Amino acid sequence: MGEISVITVVVDHIPQRLPKLSDEVIPVQIYGLHGRQQGNIATIGSPLIDPIKRLGIYISPTELDFMTLALAVTAADTFVLRKMADDGWTRNIRLKVPLYQPTVWLNQIQNLEKALHFLSGDLWSLEITEGGYSPPDPYSRHHRYRLTHLRGKDCVSLFSGGLDSAIGVIDLIEKDKSPLLISHAYKGDKSRQNYIAKKFLGKFSRFSVNANPLSVNGKTDITMRTRSLNFLAFGAVGAFVVAKVNQLENIPLYVPENGFISINAPLTSRRVGSLSTRTTHPYFLSLIQSIFDAVQIKTTIINPYQFKTKGEMLSECNNQHVLHEIVFSTVSCSKWKRKGKQCGKCVPCLIRRAAFMSSGITDLTLYEYPNLSIVKHDLKNRDDLFALMIAIQRLSTKNVNAWLSDSGPLTLDSVKFDKYKQVFLRGIKEVEEFLQKEGILS
Template sequence: MTQLIFHHDIDQLTNQPNDVIPVRLYGMGDKNLQIAHIGNMVLDRVKRLGIKLNNQVMDFLTIAMSVTAADTFVLRKDTANGWCRSFSITLPLCQPDIWQANKVHLEQILHFLSGDIWQFDFQENGLPPPQPYSQDGRTKLVDLRNKDCICLFSGGLDSSIGAIDLLEQGHSPVLVSHSYKGDKSRQQAIIQQLNQNGYINQFSQFNAIAQPHLNNGSATEITMRTRSLNFLAFAIVSAYALQEVVQKEIDIFVPENGVISINAPLTPRRIGTLSTRTTHPYFIQEIQKLFTVVNIPFNLKNPYQFKTKGQMIAGCKNLPLLQQIIPDTVSCSHWKRKNQQCGVCVPCLIRRASLHYAGITHDAGYEFNDIRQILTNRDRKDDLFALINAIRQKNHRNMNQWVLQSGPLPVQQLNQFADVFMNGLNEVEQLLIANRIL
């Protein structure tokens, strides 16, 4: 078990044993003392909301920071089975008693999300909510006036459709982004196009980055199964501030197509957390329950749970605008390696199939523009062959049992989950037929 100790006061992190990873929250670490850090710039972004958070929301942000740091700093390859890690996290909170009472549920949720074992020791003296910047000061604040909901906005195709549809329906969302290096420029290119198409005063944007730094020269983990937690924490922070301004119940929209959301295993070796569960219905359901118990009163909604990516595109409420935006959107799970989408990973192939389904040919460039090239590339063909394998089985397997392999699902909606997965495979099949692969 790897022990990590977190604190916002760097003096509390010195002189730790060699087998403990000390991590400073909301400030810089220390390379000489090998003190890691996360969230150095986050408080500045939070202050720009112009509203002081309550303790529960601040604590959830702190918990999310600690989880992301642990997930980044401990390598999966060093574990006995090459995947499942065990974490012991010591973390000061504003209201540790509330979270201690719900600790087991939180640990179970995180186990489902990442496949790891999580143990928390919540302590007193957590960092209190920061004082917001003044409305009359020089610092530019997020404009929350007349806004009515929160929408996660990654800069991907699904989140762009989510934003457009909300705007077309007359909503005024706050678009919340986790702006890792490289992501922000893509997100801003899409924002600029929204502004140029008549929505300029209809939405606001909140973006933050919680980049973890280990500060000891060691390699860091890249699978990042818990990355959604920081994204969600930024949404909760924004929702709380918005609710304080408008004094109305706030919904948080999580736009994700049902195929990726369920993420049913394409092959037996992809069962479990080898596939991401960041928007899986069970994760959303359980984190919603946790929020309710700790009095974080916001509703998480995915309006596209039973739609494929192709159906999302075809049903977009401003398709001409979406077609302009598509080349700026990112779906690839590897794009940062070469600053280009690969075209061969599962998310890329589903993206390409969805555009084919919707009859759209104008897309971003790919490392492999010709899908048939993948067939002869030994190192890059695994995802394509996994999809081919799933397509060949789809008419012979019990689809309800298949989608349940990714995690629990509501029985009354099981047929709908099975249908969206089947429809998603059908979309990929049509793409592969058109490219003479099937």
């Protein structure tokens, strides 16, 4: 096997410092207030500065630099197409990015590359230089801008508009927490997130941003394996401002995700790489936490549902009234943006549908493919359904411990590992019972 072709992505907020576009080099302007400066430069982060200023206080250079890193990674992940890789999947990416305080990050390069490799499956080479973007001057109450309300907040929670994140917010509010919600809103997300948020009872604020990656030629990679890094970066910024305004220490950063999806053990042998995402895997989150601790980003990443299935999250939600008001406005589908409708046949949709049945809540979601008997005989649309069917069949012959490890390292603690194992088995069981009810499994 020969060397994998290297693509270099150079990110800078000053366009004059960027190299020319070529087959091997992609220049990206970050934080450009006026968007694209010229036709042969990609952009990212243009809409971010205004919401950062609306937080009303100076952002710590460390948190800002981590956000810059996350956006640079998103740029590379978006603009370097997997289909151009030698094997059609594994990219070899050299990423060059200036930071405001580069010395803080230099001894974390190896850990960052390890985390990125685990997250995306690509080969990453990170070069950090000086001359990065400085923390912007915040708006004050004297400006005519509405500032994000931070007084009285005591935690941050990721809020995507998905079912798990909505339950996470409901449960926090029911526990008398006052969260700052962190939303990464792509096109079509924001109005749905706003609708759901209005139904929440209690006090919360939102920090809603959009990375807005724009390529030179309009072509982008759709796998977006590193998207959770942006969420965590925005969460770190949120944790800093909440702590600063309220004079608190070590603000919790909640990442609400059911344990079955979080572990995301590959359903079949061919899903170890291309079809098995690791966006909230415990190992990845632990890597990021260790980086946070090393550079003194003072927040603790917590997934409160690491050992619950999606069905258990639904049935144990602390405010069933609010849950029923918003549950069918949430989106679980991995393909919904293509048609604005949840498909009903992808793995996340099937787990969602199984969770409703398990919790006893009638599923009123309008799916594009509600009838799985038809999907089962549709050669073009049955891959995910068959993958789950195969996984259910493998349970009787597969070593579950080894199976879980296929998704990544978990823990040497046997008691904790057993908890991962049990939530995985219960998650599979939810899907199995749902497919039996649908007549897909005998």
